[in-house]
Amino acid sequence: MSETEQKKPKSGWVNLAVDYGPLLVFFLVYRYYKPDGDDAAGEIFAVVRSTGAFIVASLIALAVSKLRLGKISPMLWLSTVLIVGFGALTIYFQDERFIQWKPTLIYVGFGVALLAGFARGKALLKVLLEAAFEGLSDEGWLKLSRNWGLFFLFLAVLNTGLMYALSFEDWLAAKLWLFLPLSFLFTFTQLPMLMRHGLDVGDKKEVIENPPTE
Incomplete structure (x- = not known):
């Protein structure tokens, strides 16, 4: 069997489902179990149930x-490892702060790793994504790694600030309706730079469908 035949077909909707499906499940399950009014026990129940669903959905996305x-x-x-780990801590201690800190830690980790790689002349984003955008030069990959590294650090600061400024429900809504649009918008802003560094026109869709995510 040839290498071409062995490759799995690309599917934009599958990429989107894998990247964002678990977060959508997290949000919807929380909204379903969210208590009416001021009910601390009901709130914890909703957080635990939605976190459990988040873990299961993340494992399904992996498969x-x-x-x-x-x-x-x-x-x-x-x-996925961090979702399972911090999700388990959230469920065990019945404290939503664990799952809220997970994005900050992964943003900082990715941001520092990408910027450290950039400083050493290595485009680690290509390794993390396992993507190959046809025609993109090494310099283009290096600049993309640097830009995403800075953007990840911005998201880390934003997530931490929103954790303390918003309720859990509003923070979770922001993860879906603020962070995701910001990521797509940032991806779009990178296209002109990528085109200048040799990205094939036909690969623009792949870049948009495969942004780095938490």
């Missing part, structure tokens, strides 16, 4: 990535 896309990127592996 779907392997079965449908033929790979699991290092970024997805790490994100």
Whole structure:
């Protein structure tokens, strides 16, 4: 069997489902169990149930990535491990702060790693994504790694600030309706730079469908 035949077909909707499906499940399950009024016990119950659903959905996304896309990127592996770990702590201690800190830690980790790689002349983003954007030069990958490293640090600061400024429900809504649009918008802003560094026009869709995510 040839290398071409062995490759799994690309699927934009599968990429989106793998990257963002678990977060959507987290949000919807929390909204379903969220108590009316001021009910501390009911709030904890909703957090525990939605966190459990988040863990299960993340593990399913991992399996779907392997079965449908033929790979699991290092970024997805790490994100899933942290979701399971911090989610388990949230459930055990019945404290939502653990799952809220998970994005900050992964943003800082990715940001520092990408910027450290940039300082050493290595485009670690290519390794984390396991992506190959046709025609993109090494310099283009290096600049993309630097830019995403800075953006990840910005997201870390933003997530931490919103944790303390918003209720859990509003923070969770922000993860879905603020962070995701920001990530897509940032991805769009990178296209002109990538085109200048040799990105094939036909690969623009792949760049948009495969932004780094937590």
